[in-house]
Amino acid sequence: MTTIPSESMQPNSPIRQASGDRPECGAQTNAIGANPADGSLLLPLLTVDLATYRSNRDHFLRLASAYGAKVAPHAKTPMCPEIAIDLVGAGAWGATVADLFQAEVLLGAGVTNVLIANQIGGVASARRLRVLADAFPHAEIACCVDSEQAAANLVQAFAGRAGDPFKVFVEVGAGRTGARTKDVAAEIVETLSTTGAEIMLAGVSTYEGSVVGATSDVLDANMGALFDLVAETFAIIRQKHPERALVISAGGSIHFDRVIAALAPVCDADGNATLLLRSGAIFFADHGVYQRGFESIDARRLLMPEGFAFIASKAFKPAMRIWAEVISVPESGLAIVGMGMRDVSFDQDLPVALRLYRDGRMIEADLASSVMVSKLNDQHAFVTFGNDAELAIGDVMEFGISHPCTCFDRWRVFYGIDASGRIERSYRTFFH
Structure with missing residues (x-):
C-alpha cells in the first residue's frame, strides 16, 4: 500500500481525516493469496483483475x-x-x-x-x-x-x-x-x-x-x-x-x-x-x-x-467484480444474495450475474441467459433464475457491474486479482 507522507499532512487536512490511525481499516487479514470463490473470505467484496x-x-x-x-x-x-x-x-x-x-x-x-x-x-x-x-x-x-x-x-x-x-x-x-x-x-x-x-x-x-x-x-x-x-x-x-x-x-x-x-x-x-x-x-x-x-x-x-x-x-474489457454469497432460496426461482445498494452501483444498471461457484469449484461459467438480478435492497440482491440454473445456499456468485465510479465509492478497500484468480494485493480508497 502507498503510505501518505506524514510531513505533507496539515493538522486538519482531509488526508489525516481519511487516514485515521488504521491505514488498513477494512482489509481482511487473510485475503492475500485467497480466491474469492472458495468461501474463505468475508463476502461481499470488490476485486479488480490486474x-x-x-x-x-x-x-x-x-x-x-x-x-x-x-x-x-x-x-x-x-x-x-x-x-x-x-x-x-x-x-x-x-x-x-x-x-x-x-x-x-x-x-x-x-x-x-x-x-x-x-x-x-x-x-x-x-x-x-x-x-x-x-x-x-x-x-x-x-x-x-x-x-x-x-x-x-x-x-x-x-x-x-x-x-x-x-x-x-x-x-x-x-x-x-x-x-x-x-x-x-x-x-x-x-x-x-x-x-x-x-x-x-x-x-x-x-x-x-x-x-x-x-x-x-x-x-x-x-x-x-x-x-x-x-x-x-x-x-x-x-x-x-x-x-x-x-x-x-x-x-x-x-x-x-x-x-x-x-x-x-x-x-x-x-x-x-x-x-x-x-x-x-x-x-x-x-x-x-x-x-x-x-x-x-x-x-x-x-x-x-x-x-x-x-x-x-x-x-477495453471489464476488470471489476463483486463477489457475494447466496444466503437464502425462499421460493422456487428466487435466491437472495448477500449484496445490495451498500455494495454495488445501480444508478445506470443493476449488477450482471456472471459465474457460479460451489465448494470452491466453478459449476456455471455463463449465467447471463438464466440468472438475473431483479432488485436491490440495502444489503440484499433479489436474483431470479429459470430451470436451467440451480442456486443453493452457500454458493458464491461473481457479478459484473455498471458504472465504476459509483461502485468504488462504496468500498474502503478493494482487492487486486492475479492471473490465477487469487488476491495479489489490497488497495485503500480515500473517499469523503
Missing part, C-alpha cells in the same frame, strides 16, 4: 499518444493514490480530481500534476485552494472557472503570492458547469489575461459527457456545437497569448473518439497546444454503460490510428 486493468491502461495511453494527446485520468473513479501513481508511472501526465479534498489526497501521496476539473466556488474556497497550492509549491496544480466572478475570486485569493503563477482553465460547457457562449468565455479570458503575475490562463476545458440529444443526429449536432465553442474559446485565448503553450482539456471516457476527432486537429493546427483527456473509468470498464459506450464508438468509426479502425469493445 491484468485487465493494465491492458485497458496501456491501450488507452497508446491511443492518446498516437493522436498527440496526454492523459490526466480522473482519480475520483477509484479515489486510490496507488492507482493514480501507477497510471502516472505508465505514462499519464498527472491526475484529475473533482475537489480540494481529492487534490490534497493525491498531492500528499506524491502526485505532482493535478487538474481540478471543476469550479472551486466562492472566495473562501479560493483561499483554501491558495493554502493547498502554498503547501505544495513544487506541484503543478490547475483549476477551472466558468464565470467572471469565479475568476475574480481566484485573482483575489492569490494576490501577492510568490513563485510560479497558478494555472487556470476557462471552462465552457453544456448541461452542467461551463460558460455557455463565446461572449461569456471571452469575458473570462479578458479577466484572467489582465490580472497580475500570480494567475496564468492555461487554456480551455470542457466536459462533453453531459451533452444530450433525443436522437443520434441531435446528439451529434449538440456535441459538435460544444466542440465549436471550445475551438472558438481557444482562438480567443490564442489571440491574447500568441506565444504561450496552451492546453485543451476534455473528459473523454465514453466519447473519447468524438473528443479526439474534433479537438486533436485544433491542437495540431495551432502547433503549440496539447489535448489533455481526463478519462478515468475507462481503465476499469464495465458490463453496462461503458460496454454500450464502446459499441457506439465502434459504430462511429472516427478513429483510425495507423490506418486501421480502433475497436474499443475489443481493446
Whole structure:
C-alpha cells in the first residue's frame, strides 16, 4: 500500500481525516493469496483483475499518444493514490480530481500534476485552494472557472503570492458547469489575461459527457456545437497569448473518439497546444454503460490510428467484480444474495450475474441467459433464475457491474486479482 507522507499532512487536512490511525481499516487479514470463490473470505467484496486493468491502461495511453494527446485520468473513479501513481508511472501526465479534498489526497501521496476539473466556488474556497497550492509549491496544480466572478475570486485569493503563477482553465460547457457562449468565455479570458503575475490562463476545458440529444443526429449536432465553442474559446485565448503553450482539456471516457476527432486537429493546427483527456473509468470498464459506450464508438468509426479502425469493445474489457454469497432460496426461482445498494452501483444498471461457484469449484461459467438480478435492497440482491440454473445456499456468485465510479465509492478497500484468480494485493480508497 502507498503510505501518505506524514510531513505533507496539515493538522486538519482531509488526508489525516481519511487516514485515521488504521491505514488498513477494512482489509481482511487473510485475503492475500485467497480466491474469492472458495468461501474463505468475508463476502461481499470488490476485486479488480490486474491484468485487465493494465491492458485497458496501456491501450488507452497508446491511443492518446498516437493522436498527440496526454492523459490526466480522473482519480475520483477509484479515489486510490496507488492507482493514480501507477497510471502516472505508465505514462499519464498527472491526475484529475473533482475537489480540494481529492487534490490534497493525491498531492500528499506524491502526485505532482493535478487538474481540478471543476469550479472551486466562492472566495473562501479560493483561499483554501491558495493554502493547498502554498503547501505544495513544487506541484503543478490547475483549476477551472466558468464565470467572471469565479475568476475574480481566484485573482483575489492569490494576490501577492510568490513563485510560479497558478494555472487556470476557462471552462465552457453544456448541461452542467461551463460558460455557455463565446461572449461569456471571452469575458473570462479578458479577466484572467489582465490580472497580475500570480494567475496564468492555461487554456480551455470542457466536459462533453453531459451533452444530450433525443436522437443520434441531435446528439451529434449538440456535441459538435460544444466542440465549436471550445475551438472558438481557444482562438480567443490564442489571440491574447500568441506565444504561450496552451492546453485543451476534455473528459473523454465514453466519447473519447468524438473528443479526439474534433479537438486533436485544433491542437495540431495551432502547433503549440496539447489535448489533455481526463478519462478515468475507462481503465476499469464495465458490463453496462461503458460496454454500450464502446459499441457506439465502434459504430462511429472516427478513429483510425495507423490506418486501421480502433475497436474499443475489443481493446477495453471489464476488470471489476463483486463477489457475494447466496444466503437464502425462499421460493422456487428466487435466491437472495448477500449484496445490495451498500455494495454495488445501480444508478445506470443493476449488477450482471456472471459465474457460479460451489465448494470452491466453478459449476456455471455463463449465467447471463438464466440468472438475473431483479432488485436491490440495502444489503440484499433479489436474483431470479429459470430451470436451467440451480442456486443453493452457500454458493458464491461473481457479478459484473455498471458504472465504476459509483461502485468504488462504496468500498474502503478493494482487492487486486492475479492471473490465477487469487488476491495479489489490497488497495485503500480515500473517499469523503
